[in-house]
Every structure is written in structure tokens, then in C-alpha cells.
Amino acid sequence: MKVINIHRREYDAKYEKVAKLIDSLSSEDDLLWPKQCWPPMRFDRQLCVGAKGGHGPIRYIVEIYKPGQLIKFRFTSPKGFNGFHEFDIVRSEHGAVVMQHRIEMEVQGRALLTWPLFIRPLHDALLEDALATAQASLGIAAQMRPWSAWVKMIRWIMSGGKSQKQIAPNNANATC
Numbered sequence: 001m002k003v004i005n006i007h008r009r010e011y012d013a014k015y016e017k018v019a020k021l022i023d024s025l026s027s028e029d030d031l032l033w034p035k036q037c038w039p040p041m042r043f044d045r046q047l048c049v050g051a052k053g054g055h056g057p058i059r060y061i062v063e064i065y066k067p068g069q070l071i072k073f074r075f076t077s078p079k080g081f082n083g084f085h086e087f088d089i090v091r092s093e094h095g096a097v098v099m100q101h102r103i104e105m106e107v108q109g110r111a112l113l114t115w116p117l118f119i120r121p122l123h124d125a126l127l128e129d130a131l132a133t134a135q136a137s138l139g140i141a142a143q144m145r146p147w148s149a150w151v152k153m154i155r156w157i158m159s160g161g162k163s164q165k166q167i168a169p170n171n172a173n174a175t176c
Contacts, residue, residue: 001107003083003115007127008100010092013138018097019068021134022087026053031137032087034129036167047071058119060085078119080111099134101127118154125151133169142169 011018021032026041033041033055043053043062051062060073063084072086083105090098103123107115125147132142147155147166155163 001112001115003103003105003107005103005120005123006100007124007131008098009131009134009143010096010098011135011138011140012096013140015089015091015097016068017138018089018099018134021099021137022069022071022089023047023067025071025087032130032134034126034133034169036133036169037129037164038126052076075105078111078114080107080109081115082106082108099131101130121148121151122154129166129169136169144168 024031025033025047026043027047030041035041039056041053041055043051045051047062047065049062049065052059054060054077057078058075058081059077060075062071063074064070064072064086068089070086070088072084074084075081083103085101085103085105087099087101090100092098111119125145128145132144136142144166152163
């Protein structure tokens with residue numbers, strides 16, 4: 001099954017400030033990844049082509065890295081995820097800066113069930129939280145998209161009933 005999944009958000013901010021968000025991925029000062037609610041993105045070395053890592057059970061290798069523009073990751077697991085995901089930054093026609101996350105892959109085997117039932121809902125929630133984290137990092141009020149009841153239930157089951165609530169990135173005490 002072919003999968004194309006896109007999340008994007010426009011920011012009224014300078015390109016250079018938005019570009020820094022991609023470059024901070026997986027660092028101590030990560031300004032993009034919503035680590036307040038999700039497993040952190042980690043690599044075996046600093047962000048560069050060939051770095052191996054991932055988040056939670058999702059594993060990948062950095063295939064392309066153009067600082068401040070694009071980072072493309074090739075999936076290495078779970079089994080049945082054949083493709084990539086990437087963050088890129090472009091200017092819109094009216095001057096705003098757009099950050100986009102894209103998955104393009106073929107799913108096979110068990111992934112035919114796990115992607116639509118479990119991983120996609122979690123992925124969609126995580127990416128929307130990441131784009132809100134980017135807003136907060138740019139000094140823009142974070143536009144949170146509340147997690148669905150299904151996402152909350154999956155997280156509750158996976159955590160043995162100890163999942164945390166969704167936390168707005170600009171205020172660690174605020175929940176949605």
C-alpha cells in the first residue's frame with residue numbers, strides 16, 4: 001500500500017529562524033521535537049548524513065541533510081516501512097515560511113495493519129505537536145490540535161495506564 005502523509009504549517013517568521021529549528025533536531029536544545037510528550041529523537045552521533053537513530057520503535061538513518069533546508073530520513077524499521085520521511089522549509093508565495101513534514105513509503109506485511117490502526121494516528125498527533133512546538137520556539141502562540149480519543153487510548157495502553165496528558169510546548173503546566 002502506498003502512503004503519502006503530509007503535515008505543514010506556515011509561520012510569519014524570518015526564514016533563518018525557522019531554518020534553525022530543523023538544525024536543532026535531536027540536540028540538547030531541540031526547538032522542534034515535542035519531547036515534552038513524546039519519545040525523544042536520538043541519533044548515534046550529531047545530525048549528519050549517515051547518523052542512525054529514531055524515536056520510540058521507529059528507526060531511520062539520515063539520508064540527506066541540507067542545513068537549514070531539508071533533512072531526509074530513510075526508514076530502517078519497523079519491518080514493512082519502505083520509504084522515507086523528511087522535514088523541509090520553503091517560502092510561500094506570499095512571504096511566509098512553510099515547514100513541511102512528509103512521509104512517502106510503501107507498507108507491507110504487518111505494517112498494512114499497524115500503520116493505519118496505530119502508528120498513523122500517533123504519528124499525526126506527534127507531528128501536529130512538533131509544528132506547535134516550532135511555533136512556540138519562534139515566539140508564536142502554539143496552535144495545539146487536541147489528541148483524539150483513539151490516540152489517548154493507544155498511549156494509555158502502551159504506557160500501562162501511565163501515559164501523560166498533552167502538554168502545550170510554550171507552557172509546561174498547560175494541557176489541552
